[in-house]
Amino acid sequence: MFEQSIIIVMLISIVRLSTPVVIGAMGGLFSELSGVMNLCAQGLMTLGAFFAMLGTYYTHNPWIGVLCGIAAGALGGLLNALITVEFGGNQNLFGLGLNMFAGGVTAYFMRVLFKSSISANVENLWNTSFLRGIPLVGPILSEFSPLVYIGIVLVGVVAFVIYRTPFGLRVRAVGNDPRTLETAGANVWRLRGLCVVLCGMIIGLAGAYLSLGQMSLYMDGMVAGKGMLAFIAVKMGQYTPWRITGMALLFGFFDALQMQLQMSTTIAFPTELVQTIPYVAAIIIMFLNSKVDMPKAIAKPYTKQKYNV
Amino acid sequence: MNGKLKTILLPVVMLVFAFVFASVLMRLTGNNPLLAFGAMIQGAFGNPSAIINTLNRAVPICICAFAVSFTRECGIFNIGIEGQLMIGALGSTIAGIYITGLPLAVHLPLTLIVGMLFGMIWAALPAAMFIERKVNIIVLFLFMNNIASYILQYFIFGPMKGAGAAMPSTDLIQESARFPYLITSPNKLSTAFFLVFAVAAILYVYIHKTFGGYELRATGKNRVAARYAGIPVKKYMYLSVLGPGALAGLAGSIEIQSKYFRLIDGFSPGYGWDGIPIALLSNGNPVAIILGSILFAAMHVGSSNMQMQAGVSSLIVEVIQGFLVLSVAMERFYRYILSRPGRKKEG
Numbered sequence: 001m002f003e004q005s006i007i008i009v010m011l012i013s014i015v016r017l018s019t020p021v022v023i024g025a026m027g028g029l030f031s032e033l034s035g036v037m038n039l040c041a042q043g044l045m046t047l048g049a050f051f052a053m054l055g056t057y058y059t060h061n062p063w064i065g066v067l068c069g070i071a072a073g074a075l076g077g078l079l080n081a082l083i084t085v086e087f088g089g090n091q092n093l094f095g096l097g098l099n100m101f102a103g104g105v106t107a108y109f110m111r112v113l114f115k116s117s118i119s120a121n122v123e124n125l126w127n128t129s130f131l132r133g134i135p136l137v138g139p140i141l142s143e144f145s146p147l148v149y150i151g152i153v154l155v156g157v158v159a160f161v162i163y164r165t166p167f168g169l170r171v172r173a174v175g176n177d178p179r180t181l182e183t184a185g186a187n188v189w190r191l192r193g194l195c196v197v198l199c200g201m202i203i204g205l206a207g208a209y210l211s212l213g214q215m216s217l218y219m220d221g222m223v224a225g226k227g228m229l230a231f232i233a234v235k236m237g238q239y240t241p242w243r244i245t246g247m248a249l250l251f252g253f254f255d256a257l258q259m260q261l262q263m264s265t266t267i268a269f270p271t272e273l274v275q276t277i278p279y280v281a282a283i284i285i286m287f288l289n290s291k292v293d294m295p296k297a298i299a300k301p302y303t304k305q306k307y308n309v
Numbered sequence: 310m311n312g313k314l315k316t317i318l319l320p321v322v323m324l325v326f327a328f329v330f331a332s333v334l335m336r337l338t339g340n341n342p343l344l345a346f347g348a349m350i351q352g353a354f355g356n357p358s359a360i361i362n363t364l365n366r367a368v369p370i371c372i373c374a375f376a377v378s379f380t381r382e383c384g385i386f387n388i389g390i391e392g393q394l395m396i397g398a399l400g401s402t403i404a405g406i407y408i409t410g411l412p413l414a415v416h417l418p419l420t421l422i423v424g425m426l427f428g429m430i431w432a433a434l435p436a437a438m439f440i441e442r443k444v445n446i447i448v449l450f451l452f453m454n455n456i457a458s459y460i461l462q463y464f465i466f467g468p469m470k471g472a473g474a475a476m477p478s479t480d481l482i483q484e485s486a487r488f489p490y491l492i493t494s495p496n497k498l499s500t501a502f503f504l505v506f507a508v509a510a511i512l513y514v515y516i517h518k519t520f521g522g523y524e525l526r527a528t529g530k531n532r533v534a535a536r537y538a539g540i541p542v543k544k545y546m547y548l549s550v551l552g553p554g555a556l557a558g559l560a561g562s563i564e565i566q567s568k569y570f571r572l573i574d575g576f577s578p579g580y581g582w583d584g585i586p587i588a589l590l591s592n593g594n595p596v597a598i599i600l601g602s603i604l605f606a607a608m609h610v611g612s613s614n615m616q617m618q619a620g621v622s623s624l625i626v627e628v629i630q631g632f633l634v635l636s637v638a639m640e641r642f643y644r645y646i647l648s649r650p651g652r653k654k655e656g
Contacts (some may be wrong), residue, residue, distance in 0.1 A: 039447065039451075068465075079635075083638055083639050083642070087639060087641045087642040087645070088641055089638040089639050089640065089641060089642070090386075090637075090638050090640075091638075092386055092447050093386070093589075093634060093635075093637055093638035094638040095639070096388060096585070096634055097631055097632075097633075097634030097635035097636075097638050098631070098635065099631075100582065100627060100630055100634055101628065101631025101632055101634070101635055102631070103627060103631070104624055104625075104626075104627030104628035104629075104630065104631045105334075105631070106626050107622075107624040108334070108338075108624045108625055108627075108628055109338075109623055111622035111624060112338045112622070120424030151373065158510070176572065176611065179338065225455060228451065228455065231448075232448070235445075235448070240529075258376075269465055270463050270466075272459045272462045272463035272466070273459065273460075273463055273469075274367070275459050276455070276456045276459045276460070278454050279452040279455050280456065281437075282452060283434075283452055285442050286438070286445070286448070286449070287438055287442060287444060303641075307641050307642075307645045
């Protein structure tokens with residue numbers, strides 16, 4: 001009986017912990033497939049988490065909060081589109097800059113609004129209560145945030161869009177060979193811009209999950225490495241939605257394991273070292289598959305002639 | 310507009326924009342930016358003690374900026390400095406605590422060298438994977454930074470946990486591994502200060518006055534052309550990542566051996582990250598790097614006074630920093646804007 005309950009606890013916490021990484025990675029996939037490095041995932045997620053909390057704080061409706069999170073992510077994506085797509089700026093620099101900038105701006109506004117690094121408690125989206133009626137599994141299913149289900153649907157939708165629609169084909173083409181696509185009459189900049197804005201919106205949703213689905217507040221640094229893990233999951237999942245989800249679940253497993261070990265009094269294993277596992281695993285996988293088919297034009301800005309001065 | 314002017318004008322314009330942006334943000338949140346920046350300057354340069362504080366703070370930032378800048382000469386963007394700095398600090402703490410019975414003249418440099426070696430080792434894996442297998446080095450650096458911070462926590466809370474300290478930290482290092490003070494009144498200025506000038510001089514001479522430096526820069530400009538010209542490209546790429554690794558280790562060791570004398574969790578407030586915008590804005594000019602480091606150190610030191618006097622959170626410094634890195638990413642945008650008035654006249 002005890003064994004069974006710990007397995008269920010682990011499974012629930014794996015799903016909970018991997019959700020932001022799964023959602024974030026789906027966003028990152030659009031950006032990276034279209035040829036724009038998504039190093040800014042961390043910053044976008046921070047913006048999403050902060051503004052989701054803020055929207056809920058002022059309206060007392062967590063769903064409006066989620067929309068605010070998505071809108072903030074879209075704004076970050078728009079900045080990305082302007083700097084790295086329109087003006088062909090260095091994508092790594094932009095990512096690093098946005099991560100620093102988002103961290104700084106949110107922390108600054110936290111001090112202005114709440115005089116602290118932790119916000120007030122806001123309404124949350126912890127449970128999906130209408131699922132409770134389902135026999136047998138209902139009580140467990142209702143334990144998850146509705147955003148978890150949105151995340152699951154999102155994976156299917158993203159897989160469909162990328163492999164089964166003309167838009168998905170164009171996204172994959174623009175990341176591999178923008179010049180050919182332009183010759184074929186498509187607008188490379190508009191397509192890439194759309195992808196990074198979409199990426200911002202989806203990662204904003206992931207951030208909203210962190211502040212409303214997992215917690216009911218925002219605090220500085222709460223995104224921790226989640227944005228980074230979403231970024232890694234895309235590369236380790238070799239740019240396919242299902243494998244990416246698998247990777248994110250694996251990260252969720254390590255995270256859950258680490259939390260169990262931290263609480264456990266019988267096993268004294270250093271949790272700091274467990275936390276390094278996703279990164280070490282990522283390095284090993286990157287070493288082994290250094291020839292992975294990544295989008296060929298990734299991190300290469302497609303520059304407009306008129307800005308060459 | 311000619312190129313020479315632009316390399317000076319562009320960073321200045323970016324700095325001005327960053328401060329204007331910060332001022333607007335302060336204004337919007339109901340503060341007086343003039344008062345705030347006044348308090349910041351007061352806190353950083355207002356009295357001799359504050360100036361010494363700023364200089365002490367500038368030392369590790371400056372070394373990190375030189376490290377990033379050196380890697381940039383070879384055309385690589387180095388964001389692994391923070392992790393290498395942490396591991397370097399770990400190395401020098403180990404050497405400082407467990408090596409005993411040596412005189413200061415031996416122990417101090419030995420501890421520094423151990424720290425540098427640790428930093429270099431931490432840079433070796435990303436370097437080898439990037440150069441031999443073409444793995445994305447930016448991602449590798451980020452992973453190594455994360456791993457480094459966990460390893461540091463492991464040692465501080467685990468095997469090297471010190472007794473009876475208020476903060477989680479290791480034991481103190483031996484007296485013989487500590488930098489002596491140059492002056493102790495009105496504030497403690499460590500002799501580690503001079504190492505900055507040594508680093509600056511060595512790097513400047515190597516990069517600009519030796520044949521090796523010439524080949525290194527050629528590699529940075531165009532790797533393929535350099536290879537056809539018979540330059541050992543791989544050698545210079547290794548040098549340009551491992552050398553800064555050692556420098557980052559040096560910066561970490563200096564923090565341990567001249568300021569804290571023990572390893573504290575979160576001892577680095579992001580010196581490695583500070584170094585990046587400075588290196589990017591200064592374009593490899595050593596004087597600009599030193600001035601930039603003092604500016605950044607002054608922002609950090611002065612920001613606590615700004616928080617007290619003007620009620621503006623010291624976190625505004627992070628906003629300015631992020632804005633600067635974004636500005637560098639927008640370089641083409643700035644160039645376009647700056648060149649437009651000139652174009653109109655021609656047309």
